[in-house]
Amino acid sequence: MKTAILLVLAYLLGSIPSGIWIGKLFFKKDIREFGSGNSGTTNTFRVLGKAAGLIVFAMDLLKGTLATCLPIIFHLDINPLWFGLVAVIGHTLPIFAGFKGGKAVATSAGMLLGFAPLFFCYSVVFFLIILYITSMVSAASITSAIFVTLSSIFLPYIWPTILPTQNWLLTLVCFLLTCYITYRHKENILRIKNGTENRVPFGLNKKEK
Structure with a gap:
Protein backbone atom coordinates (compact mmCIF):
# COMPACT_ATOMS: atom_id res chain seq x y z
CA MET A 1 0.00 0.00 0.00
CA LYS A 2 2.82 2.41 0.85
CA THR A 3 4.44 1.72 -2.52
CA ALA A 4 1.21 2.45 -4.40
CA ILE A 5 0.64 5.68 -2.49
CA LEU A 6 4.20 6.87 -3.15
CA LEU A 7 3.93 6.02 -6.85
CA VAL A 8 0.79 8.14 -7.04
CA LEU A 9 2.65 10.91 -5.20
CA ALA A 10 5.52 10.63 -7.69
CA TYR A 11 3.04 11.04 -10.55
CA LEU A 12 1.40 14.05 -8.87
CA LEU A 13 4.80 15.65 -8.29
CA GLY A 14 5.65 15.17 -11.95
CA SER A 15 2.25 16.57 -12.94
CA ILE A 16 2.94 19.99 -11.40
CA PRO A 17 2.82 22.25 -14.52
CA SER A 18 5.49 24.68 -13.39
CA GLY A 19 5.55 26.82 -16.51
CA ILE A 20 1.78 27.17 -16.65
CA TRP A 21 1.41 28.03 -12.97
CA ILE A 22 4.30 30.52 -12.92
CA GLY A 23 3.00 32.17 -16.10
CA LYS A 24 -0.55 32.54 -14.84
CA LEU A 25 0.35 33.51 -11.28
CA PHE A 26 3.02 36.13 -11.93
CA PHE A 27 2.60 37.15 -15.58
CA LYS A 28 -1.12 36.58 -16.23
CA LYS A 29 -0.13 34.53 -19.28
CA ASP A 30 -0.76 30.96 -20.34
CA ILE A 31 2.55 30.12 -22.03
CA ARG A 32 0.79 27.47 -24.10
CA GLU A 33 -0.70 30.34 -26.08
CA PHE A 34 2.70 31.82 -26.97
CA GLY A 35 5.94 30.76 -28.62
CA SER A 36 6.07 27.04 -29.36
CA GLY A 37 2.96 26.38 -27.31
CA ASN A 38 4.88 24.03 -25.05
CA SER A 39 4.63 24.32 -21.26
CA GLY A 40 8.26 23.43 -20.58
CA THR A 41 11.42 25.29 -19.64
CA THR A 42 12.58 26.42 -23.08
CA ASN A 43 9.29 28.07 -23.98
CA THR A 44 9.14 29.66 -20.53
CA PHE A 45 12.53 31.29 -21.16
CA ARG A 46 11.30 32.48 -24.54
CA VAL A 47 7.94 33.84 -23.39
CA LEU A 48 8.46 34.90 -19.76
CA GLY A 49 12.19 35.65 -19.57
CA LYS A 50 15.30 34.37 -17.83
CA ALA A 51 14.14 34.60 -14.21
CA ALA A 52 10.91 32.71 -14.85
CA GLY A 53 12.75 30.21 -17.04
CA LEU A 54 15.27 29.45 -14.33
CA ILE A 55 12.54 28.99 -11.71
CA VAL A 56 10.57 26.65 -13.96
CA PHE A 57 13.70 24.71 -14.85
CA ALA A 58 14.54 24.28 -11.16
CA MET A 59 11.01 23.16 -10.34
CA ASP A 60 10.85 20.68 -13.23
CA LEU A 61 14.28 19.32 -12.33
CA LEU A 62 13.66 19.01 -8.61
CA LYS A 63 10.27 17.36 -8.90
CA GLY A 64 12.03 14.52 -10.75
CA THR A 65 14.71 14.40 -8.08
CA LEU A 66 12.26 14.39 -5.18
CA ALA A 67 10.12 11.67 -6.78
CA THR A 68 13.20 9.52 -7.35
CA CYS A 69 14.21 9.91 -3.72
CA LEU A 70 10.80 8.89 -2.33
CA PRO A 71 11.66 5.19 -1.81
CA ILE A 72 14.90 6.22 -0.10
CA ILE A 73 13.14 8.71 2.17
CA PHE A 74 10.47 6.17 3.13
CA HIS A 75 12.82 3.17 3.28
CA LEU A 76 11.35 1.09 0.48
CA ASP A 77 13.42 -1.67 -1.08
CA ILE A 78 12.52 -0.67 -4.65
CA ASN A 79 14.70 0.77 -7.39
CA PRO A 80 14.22 4.57 -7.25
CA LEU A 81 14.21 4.75 -11.04
CA TRP A 82 10.62 3.47 -11.12
CA PHE A 83 9.51 6.50 -9.12
CA GLY A 84 11.55 8.86 -11.27
CA LEU A 85 10.04 7.37 -14.42
CA VAL A 86 6.51 7.80 -13.02
CA ALA A 87 7.33 11.46 -12.32
CA VAL A 88 8.48 11.91 -15.92
CA ILE A 89 5.20 10.37 -17.09
CA GLY A 90 3.42 12.86 -14.85
CA HIS A 91 5.41 15.70 -16.39
CA THR A 92 4.52 14.68 -19.94
CA LEU A 93 0.91 13.70 -19.13
CA PRO A 94 0.00 16.00 -16.23
CA ILE A 95 -3.38 15.56 -14.61
CA PHE A 96 -3.29 19.26 -13.63
CA ALA A 97 -2.94 20.45 -17.25
CA GLY A 98 -5.24 18.32 -19.35
CA PHE A 99 -2.60 15.61 -19.81
CA LYS A 100 -0.59 17.88 -22.12
CA GLY A 101 2.85 18.53 -20.68
CA GLY A 102 6.50 19.14 -21.45
CA LYS A 103 9.07 17.20 -23.43
CA ALA A 104 10.52 15.33 -20.44
CA VAL A 105 14.08 16.71 -20.56
CA ALA A 106 14.32 18.64 -17.26
CA THR A 107 12.39 16.09 -15.18
CA SER A 108 14.42 13.23 -16.68
CA ALA A 109 17.55 15.10 -15.67
CA GLY A 110 16.10 15.47 -12.18
CA MET A 111 15.54 11.71 -12.04
CA LEU A 112 19.19 11.22 -12.94
CA LEU A 113 20.24 13.68 -10.23
CA GLY A 114 18.30 11.74 -7.62
CA PHE A 115 19.62 8.37 -8.74
CA ALA A 116 23.27 9.06 -9.60
CA PRO A 117 24.46 12.63 -8.88
CA LEU A 118 27.93 12.24 -10.41
CA PHE A 119 26.45 10.74 -13.56
CA PHE A 120 24.06 13.69 -13.67
CA CYS A 121 26.97 16.17 -13.47
CA TYR A 122 28.85 14.26 -16.18
CA SER A 123 25.75 14.42 -18.41
CA VAL A 124 25.23 18.15 -17.78
CA VAL A 125 28.79 18.87 -18.93
CA PHE A 126 28.10 17.07 -22.20
CA PHE A 127 24.79 18.91 -22.62
CA LEU A 128 26.48 22.29 -22.13
CA ILE A 129 29.21 21.41 -24.64
CA ILE A 130 26.65 20.51 -27.30
CA LEU A 131 24.57 23.58 -26.45
CA TYR A 132 27.67 25.76 -26.84
CA ILE A 133 28.48 24.20 -30.22
CA THR A 134 24.96 24.31 -31.66
CA SER A 135 23.22 27.08 -29.67
CA MET A 136 20.10 24.89 -29.91
CA VAL A 137 18.45 23.42 -26.82
CA SER A 138 16.66 20.81 -28.93
CA ALA A 139 19.88 19.50 -30.48
CA ALA A 140 21.60 19.43 -27.09
CA SER A 141 18.64 17.62 -25.51
CA ILE A 142 18.39 14.88 -28.14
CA THR A 143 22.13 14.35 -28.40
CA SER A 144 22.54 14.27 -24.63
CA ALA A 145 19.75 11.72 -24.22
CA ILE A 146 21.50 9.39 -26.67
CA PHE A 147 24.85 10.04 -24.98
CA VAL A 148 23.44 9.27 -21.53
CA THR A 149 21.96 5.99 -22.74
CA LEU A 150 25.24 4.85 -24.28
CA SER A 151 27.21 6.06 -21.27
CA SER A 152 25.01 4.02 -18.93
CA ILE A 153 26.28 0.92 -20.74
CA PHE A 154 29.99 1.68 -21.06
CA LEU A 155 30.80 4.08 -18.23
CA PRO A 156 30.93 1.45 -15.42
CA TYR A 157 33.78 -0.23 -17.32
CA ILE A 158 35.78 2.84 -18.33
CA TRP A 159 35.03 5.35 -15.56
CA PRO A 160 33.50 3.61 -12.53
CA THR A 161 33.99 6.67 -10.34
CA ILE A 162 31.12 8.31 -12.22
CA LEU A 163 28.90 5.24 -12.50
CA PRO A 164 30.23 2.40 -10.33
CA THR A 165 28.01 -0.49 -11.40
CA GLN A 166 26.12 -1.67 -14.43
CA ASN A 167 22.39 -1.09 -14.01
CA TRP A 168 20.32 -2.40 -16.87
CA LEU A 169 17.16 -0.77 -15.56
CA LEU A 170 18.95 2.59 -15.83
CA THR A 171 19.91 1.76 -19.41
CA LEU A 172 16.35 0.68 -20.25
CA VAL A 173 14.82 3.81 -18.71
CA CYS A 174 17.35 6.04 -20.49
CA PHE A 175 16.64 4.29 -23.79
CA TYR A 183 9.76 11.82 -30.73
CA ARG A 184 8.62 14.94 -28.86
CA HIS A 185 11.29 16.92 -30.70
CA LYS A 186 10.28 15.73 -34.18
CA GLU A 187 9.24 19.23 -35.25
CA ASN A 188 12.52 20.61 -33.92
CA ILE A 189 14.43 17.99 -35.93
CA LEU A 190 12.68 19.14 -39.11
CA ARG A 191 13.56 22.75 -38.33
CA ILE A 192 17.18 21.77 -37.68
CA LYS A 193 17.30 20.08 -41.10
CA ASN A 194 15.75 23.17 -42.70
CA GLY A 195 18.06 25.55 -40.84
CA THR A 196 15.16 27.33 -39.15
CA GLU A 197 15.43 25.99 -35.60
CA ASN A 198 15.31 28.51 -32.76
CA ARG A 199 18.68 29.36 -31.26
CA VAL A 200 19.61 30.70 -27.85
CA PRO A 201 21.89 33.71 -27.17
CA PHE A 202 24.74 31.41 -26.13
CA GLY A 203 27.47 29.54 -27.94
CA LEU A 204 29.15 29.48 -31.31
CA ASN A 205 25.95 29.91 -33.31
CA LYS A 206 24.08 32.07 -30.87
CA LYS A 207 21.04 34.11 -31.73
CA GLU A 208 21.87 37.72 -32.35
CA LYS A 209 20.04 40.20 -30.15
Missing part, protein backbone atom coordinates in the same frame (compact mmCIF):
# COMPACT_ATOMS: atom_id res chain seq x y z
CA LEU A 176 12.88 4.69 -23.43
CA LEU A 177 13.24 8.35 -22.48
CA THR A 178 15.62 8.92 -25.40
CA CYS A 179 13.01 7.53 -27.78
CA TYR A 180 10.32 9.69 -26.22
CA ILE A 181 12.42 12.85 -26.12
CA THR A 182 13.40 12.36 -29.77
Whole structure:
Protein backbone atom coordinates (compact mmCIF):
# COMPACT_ATOMS: atom_id res chain seq x y z
CA MET A 1 0.00 0.00 0.00
CA LYS A 2 2.82 2.41 0.85
CA THR A 3 4.44 1.72 -2.52
CA ALA A 4 1.21 2.45 -4.40
CA ILE A 5 0.64 5.68 -2.49
CA LEU A 6 4.20 6.87 -3.15
CA LEU A 7 3.93 6.02 -6.85
CA VAL A 8 0.79 8.14 -7.04
CA LEU A 9 2.65 10.91 -5.20
CA ALA A 10 5.52 10.63 -7.69
CA TYR A 11 3.04 11.04 -10.55
CA LEU A 12 1.40 14.05 -8.87
CA LEU A 13 4.80 15.65 -8.29
CA GLY A 14 5.65 15.17 -11.95
CA SER A 15 2.25 16.57 -12.94
CA ILE A 16 2.94 19.99 -11.40
CA PRO A 17 2.82 22.25 -14.52
CA SER A 18 5.49 24.68 -13.39
CA GLY A 19 5.55 26.82 -16.51
CA ILE A 20 1.78 27.17 -16.65
CA TRP A 21 1.41 28.03 -12.97
CA ILE A 22 4.30 30.52 -12.92
CA GLY A 23 3.00 32.17 -16.10
CA LYS A 24 -0.55 32.54 -14.84
CA LEU A 25 0.35 33.51 -11.28
CA PHE A 26 3.02 36.13 -11.93
CA PHE A 27 2.60 37.15 -15.58
CA LYS A 28 -1.12 36.58 -16.23
CA LYS A 29 -0.13 34.53 -19.28
CA ASP A 30 -0.76 30.96 -20.34
CA ILE A 31 2.55 30.12 -22.03
CA ARG A 32 0.79 27.47 -24.10
CA GLU A 33 -0.70 30.34 -26.08
CA PHE A 34 2.70 31.82 -26.97
CA GLY A 35 5.94 30.76 -28.62
CA SER A 36 6.07 27.04 -29.36
CA GLY A 37 2.96 26.38 -27.31
CA ASN A 38 4.88 24.03 -25.05
CA SER A 39 4.63 24.32 -21.26
CA GLY A 40 8.26 23.43 -20.58
CA THR A 41 11.42 25.29 -19.64
CA THR A 42 12.58 26.42 -23.08
CA ASN A 43 9.29 28.07 -23.98
CA THR A 44 9.14 29.66 -20.53
CA PHE A 45 12.53 31.29 -21.16
CA ARG A 46 11.30 32.48 -24.54
CA VAL A 47 7.94 33.84 -23.39
CA LEU A 48 8.46 34.90 -19.76
CA GLY A 49 12.19 35.65 -19.57
CA LYS A 50 15.30 34.37 -17.83
CA ALA A 51 14.14 34.60 -14.21
CA ALA A 52 10.91 32.71 -14.85
CA GLY A 53 12.75 30.21 -17.04
CA LEU A 54 15.27 29.45 -14.33
CA ILE A 55 12.54 28.99 -11.71
CA VAL A 56 10.57 26.65 -13.96
CA PHE A 57 13.70 24.71 -14.85
CA ALA A 58 14.54 24.28 -11.16
CA MET A 59 11.01 23.16 -10.34
CA ASP A 60 10.85 20.68 -13.23
CA LEU A 61 14.28 19.32 -12.33
CA LEU A 62 13.66 19.01 -8.61
CA LYS A 63 10.27 17.36 -8.90
CA GLY A 64 12.03 14.52 -10.75
CA THR A 65 14.71 14.40 -8.08
CA LEU A 66 12.26 14.39 -5.18
CA ALA A 67 10.12 11.67 -6.78
CA THR A 68 13.20 9.52 -7.35
CA CYS A 69 14.21 9.91 -3.72
CA LEU A 70 10.80 8.89 -2.33
CA PRO A 71 11.66 5.19 -1.81
CA ILE A 72 14.90 6.22 -0.10
CA ILE A 73 13.14 8.71 2.17
CA PHE A 74 10.47 6.17 3.13
CA HIS A 75 12.82 3.17 3.28
CA LEU A 76 11.35 1.09 0.48
CA ASP A 77 13.42 -1.67 -1.08
CA ILE A 78 12.52 -0.67 -4.65
CA ASN A 79 14.70 0.77 -7.39
CA PRO A 80 14.22 4.57 -7.25
CA LEU A 81 14.21 4.75 -11.04
CA TRP A 82 10.62 3.47 -11.12
CA PHE A 83 9.51 6.50 -9.12
CA GLY A 84 11.55 8.86 -11.27
CA LEU A 85 10.04 7.37 -14.42
CA VAL A 86 6.51 7.80 -13.02
CA ALA A 87 7.33 11.46 -12.32
CA VAL A 88 8.48 11.91 -15.92
CA ILE A 89 5.20 10.37 -17.09
CA GLY A 90 3.42 12.86 -14.85
CA HIS A 91 5.41 15.70 -16.39
CA THR A 92 4.52 14.68 -19.94
CA LEU A 93 0.91 13.70 -19.13
CA PRO A 94 0.00 16.00 -16.23
CA ILE A 95 -3.38 15.56 -14.61
CA PHE A 96 -3.29 19.26 -13.63
CA ALA A 97 -2.94 20.45 -17.25
CA GLY A 98 -5.24 18.32 -19.35
CA PHE A 99 -2.60 15.61 -19.81
CA LYS A 100 -0.59 17.88 -22.12
CA GLY A 101 2.85 18.53 -20.68
CA GLY A 102 6.50 19.14 -21.45
CA LYS A 103 9.07 17.20 -23.43
CA ALA A 104 10.52 15.33 -20.44
CA VAL A 105 14.08 16.71 -20.56
CA ALA A 106 14.32 18.64 -17.26
CA THR A 107 12.39 16.09 -15.18
CA SER A 108 14.42 13.23 -16.68
CA ALA A 109 17.55 15.10 -15.67
CA GLY A 110 16.10 15.47 -12.18
CA MET A 111 15.54 11.71 -12.04
CA LEU A 112 19.19 11.22 -12.94
CA LEU A 113 20.24 13.68 -10.23
CA GLY A 114 18.30 11.74 -7.62
CA PHE A 115 19.62 8.37 -8.74
CA ALA A 116 23.27 9.06 -9.60
CA PRO A 117 24.46 12.63 -8.88
CA LEU A 118 27.93 12.24 -10.41
CA PHE A 119 26.45 10.74 -13.56
CA PHE A 120 24.06 13.69 -13.67
CA CYS A 121 26.97 16.17 -13.47
CA TYR A 122 28.85 14.26 -16.18
CA SER A 123 25.75 14.42 -18.41
CA VAL A 124 25.23 18.15 -17.78
CA VAL A 125 28.79 18.87 -18.93
CA PHE A 126 28.10 17.07 -22.20
CA PHE A 127 24.79 18.91 -22.62
CA LEU A 128 26.48 22.29 -22.13
CA ILE A 129 29.21 21.41 -24.64
CA ILE A 130 26.65 20.51 -27.30
CA LEU A 131 24.57 23.58 -26.45
CA TYR A 132 27.67 25.76 -26.84
CA ILE A 133 28.48 24.20 -30.22
CA THR A 134 24.96 24.31 -31.66
CA SER A 135 23.22 27.08 -29.67
CA MET A 136 20.10 24.89 -29.91
CA VAL A 137 18.45 23.42 -26.82
CA SER A 138 16.66 20.81 -28.93
CA ALA A 139 19.88 19.50 -30.48
CA ALA A 140 21.60 19.43 -27.09
CA SER A 141 18.64 17.62 -25.51
CA ILE A 142 18.39 14.88 -28.14
CA THR A 143 22.13 14.35 -28.40
CA SER A 144 22.54 14.27 -24.63
CA ALA A 145 19.75 11.72 -24.22
CA ILE A 146 21.50 9.39 -26.67
CA PHE A 147 24.85 10.04 -24.98
CA VAL A 148 23.44 9.27 -21.53
CA THR A 149 21.96 5.99 -22.74
CA LEU A 150 25.24 4.85 -24.28
CA SER A 151 27.21 6.06 -21.27
CA SER A 152 25.01 4.02 -18.93
CA ILE A 153 26.28 0.92 -20.74
CA PHE A 154 29.99 1.68 -21.06
CA LEU A 155 30.80 4.08 -18.23
CA PRO A 156 30.93 1.45 -15.42
CA TYR A 157 33.78 -0.23 -17.32
CA ILE A 158 35.78 2.84 -18.33
CA TRP A 159 35.03 5.35 -15.56
CA PRO A 160 33.50 3.61 -12.53
CA THR A 161 33.99 6.67 -10.34
CA ILE A 162 31.12 8.31 -12.22
CA LEU A 163 28.90 5.24 -12.50
CA PRO A 164 30.23 2.40 -10.33
CA THR A 165 28.01 -0.49 -11.40
CA GLN A 166 26.12 -1.67 -14.43
CA ASN A 167 22.39 -1.09 -14.01
CA TRP A 168 20.32 -2.40 -16.87
CA LEU A 169 17.16 -0.77 -15.56
CA LEU A 170 18.95 2.59 -15.83
CA THR A 171 19.91 1.76 -19.41
CA LEU A 172 16.35 0.68 -20.25
CA VAL A 173 14.82 3.81 -18.71
CA CYS A 174 17.35 6.04 -20.49
CA PHE A 175 16.64 4.29 -23.79
CA LEU A 176 12.88 4.69 -23.43
CA LEU A 177 13.24 8.35 -22.48
CA THR A 178 15.62 8.92 -25.40
CA CYS A 179 13.01 7.53 -27.78
CA TYR A 180 10.32 9.69 -26.22
CA ILE A 181 12.42 12.85 -26.12
CA THR A 182 13.40 12.36 -29.77
CA TYR A 183 9.76 11.82 -30.73
CA ARG A 184 8.62 14.94 -28.86
CA HIS A 185 11.29 16.92 -30.70
CA LYS A 186 10.28 15.73 -34.18
CA GLU A 187 9.24 19.23 -35.25
CA ASN A 188 12.52 20.61 -33.92
CA ILE A 189 14.43 17.99 -35.93
CA LEU A 190 12.68 19.14 -39.11
CA ARG A 191 13.56 22.75 -38.33
CA ILE A 192 17.18 21.77 -37.68
CA LYS A 193 17.30 20.08 -41.10
CA ASN A 194 15.75 23.17 -42.70
CA GLY A 195 18.06 25.55 -40.84
CA THR A 196 15.16 27.33 -39.15
CA GLU A 197 15.43 25.99 -35.60
CA ASN A 198 15.31 28.51 -32.76
CA ARG A 199 18.68 29.36 -31.26
CA VAL A 200 19.61 30.70 -27.85
CA PRO A 201 21.89 33.71 -27.17
CA PHE A 202 24.74 31.41 -26.13
CA GLY A 203 27.47 29.54 -27.94
CA LEU A 204 29.15 29.48 -31.31
CA ASN A 205 25.95 29.91 -33.31
CA LYS A 206 24.08 32.07 -30.87
CA LYS A 207 21.04 34.11 -31.73
CA GLU A 208 21.87 37.72 -32.35
CA LYS A 209 20.04 40.20 -30.15
